[in-house]
Amino acid sequence: MFKARSLLAIITLAMAFIVSGCDVKVKPIEGGKEIAQELERHKIKRLTKQDILNAAQKYGDSIVVVAQQLHEARMAEHLAQGGIAVAIPYCQPENYEEVEALQYKFGALSRRFSEQPRNPQNQAKGSTAQALTRYSSGQEKGAMVEELNQNEIRYTSPIYLRNETCLSCHGTVGQEVSETDYTLIKAKYPQDQATGYKSGDLMGVWELTFDKMDLVAFLNDQPKKSRRPR
Numbered sequence: 001m002f003k004a005r006s007l008l009a010i011i012t013l014a015m016a017f018i019v020s021g022c023d024v025k026v027k028p029i030e031g032g033k034e035i036a037q038e039l040e041r042h043k044i045k046r047l048t049k050q051d052i053l054n055a056a057q058k059y060g061d062s063i064v065v066v067a068q069q070l071h072e073a074r075m076a077e078h079l080a081q082g083g084i085a086v087a088i089p090y091c092q093p094e095n096y097e098e099v100e101a102l103q104y105k106f107g108a109l110s111r112r113f114s115e116q117p118r119n120p121q122n123q124a125k126g127s128t129a130q131a132l133t134r135y136s137s138g139q140e141k142g143a144m145v146e147e148l149n150q151n152e153i154r155y156t157s158p159i160y161l162r163n164e165t166c167l168s169c170h171g172t173v174g175q176e177v178s179e180t181d182y183t184l185i186k187a188k189y190p191q192d193q194a195t196g197y198k199s200g201d202l203m204g205v206w207e208l209t210f211d212k213m214d215l216v217a218f219l220n221d222q223p224k225k226s227r228r229p230r
Contacts, residue, residue, distance in 0.1 A: 047216060053153065055219055056210045057145045059106040060155030064143070064206050066102060067093040067110070068159075076165050084169065084181040088188055091118075091169070107214020107224065112159065114204030118185075118194040124205065131156045132205045148209065155208040161201050170197045 071093035078087040094110045113124040124132045134140040135158040143157040167176040173195050214224045
């Protein structure tokens with residue numbers, strides 16, 4: 001009995017030495033690198049107030065550039081196809097499908113305002129009128145961002161008449177804007193004030209309101225937090 005127990009102990013000890021001396025290789029998890037990268041990508045970033053303001057400026061610029069490029073292209077196309085009557089419905093770039101998709105992506109809502117609006121709903125008032133005054137006086141020349149409150153950031157950018165095509169609708173009546181075309185404009189916008197502009201004139205301002213929660217969610221590649229409709 002003693003010999004059997006001694007032999008068992010020796011065998012157990014020998015096996016322990018063999019196992020401890022072995023280089024045990026563990027097969028890597030398939031796709032492990034990609035999984036680690038995905039986890040890192042979804043990790044919540046620490047964002048400062050300045051990070052969020054910088055993001056609002058960057059994505060505000062993106063929305064405005066896309067909107068203005070599409071606006072100029074579509075107005076030129078439809079003016080060529082059928083004049084003012086055909087082009088009028090396309091003079092609201094903030095409502096273009098591509099622009100609305102970008103607004104939803106970045107958590108923004110956009111509108112255009114003016115001191116001489118075509119539509120009374122676009123009359124600049126309050127702090128928007130003050131921002132427009134800063135542009136018209138030359139105090140500001142480019143886009144601006146500022147916190148409106150703990151939940152929202154406002155982005156503003158000036159709108160200048162850069163494209164000569166715009167004079168077909170916003171130039172001087174009887175010169176760039178024909179009397180016939182202006183009759184069509186007035187039929188849709190009876191309170192129109194948006195004529196008499198010259199190339200280079202300040203026409204108004206873009207105003208985008210970013211929801212901070214939505215913007216931070218986008219920056220962290222997370223689901224949106226607010227209940228803003230698309």
